[in-house]
Amino acid sequence: MNTESHLRMTRQRQVILEELRRTCSHPGADEIYARVRRRLPRISLGTIYRNLEVLSATGEIQKIETGGSLKRFDGNISPHYHIRCLRCHKVVDAPVEVLPDIERLLDGKTDFTITGHRIEFLGLCPKCQAKAEAESRYLTEM
Amino acid sequence: MNTESHLRMTRQRQVILEELRRTCSHPGADEIYARVRRRLPRISLGTIYRNLEVLSATGEIQKIETGGSLKRFDGNISPHYHIRCLRCHKVVDAPVEVLPDIERLLDGKTDFTITGHRIEFLGLCPKCQAKAEAESRYLTEM
């Protein structure tokens, strides 16, 4: 994070990074904890949080500040958008090209210095969609 | 929220709604609490949270699930985007038209049922921009 950082690549940090790159499920700290613990049973949750912070500060992973209260992390640092299920809060990558020019829409219209943007599509994942339909059928029958 | 809801407009709910519509600062529950308390000193934080939930469920206000851990609320329910300061977490409305067609980019490309989207521009507000410049000057001088 600093100009001259003296970060160490500890085993814990290494494994967290590996596990994060090995999944595409955009896990929260708790899930990362569970995964990493299979390989490093003595690791602590605090270490998970501290490293997620460090790794996202150095740009090795991406912090997805999505809607829900849970912070999620992504081992894929290439710019991309997400789709979030409004019901189960699952997050998947959006199969859409990024829109680099979108930030120009703000040119001369704000006194903020714009450095980036995020797009999140909202909807229902297939499973939740099915559940929602079942429920509405149930309601109409009554 | 339900098909047949029997919601009451209590004084508390009324005042929360009014205060939310009177500001454009996208306040969190704590700030709303402070504002409302000036008019209803005996109101409880729990009531604030419960009503923010009810009001956003009925669509009378908007819950802004922005990056930070704090949930923010917006009395302006017309669709619009936001700009968030990465440093002080302030949120302002983005002076940009909404892009209704953007969701079509996903047509046939996902098995999610898309119902909406959010765009959040990220950057630095003028104040934080100034601070950041001062800091970088300080660092280069060394």
Add this chain to the structure above:
DNA sequence: ATCCATGCAAAGCCTTTGCACCCGA
């Protein structure tokens, strides 16, 4: 040897919830 990182546990922040009483429709 240095000093960043870890494990553990306590504390913190924001939010939700149980319960008895209250009040709007």
Add this chain to the structure above:
DNA sequence: TCGGGTGCAAAGGCTTTGCATGGAT
């Protein structure tokens, strides 16, 4: 009246932090 709403306080979920010890460079 009566079922939703309120105040209060306790509990909850997730995250951060203090401290002594450990380990990467």
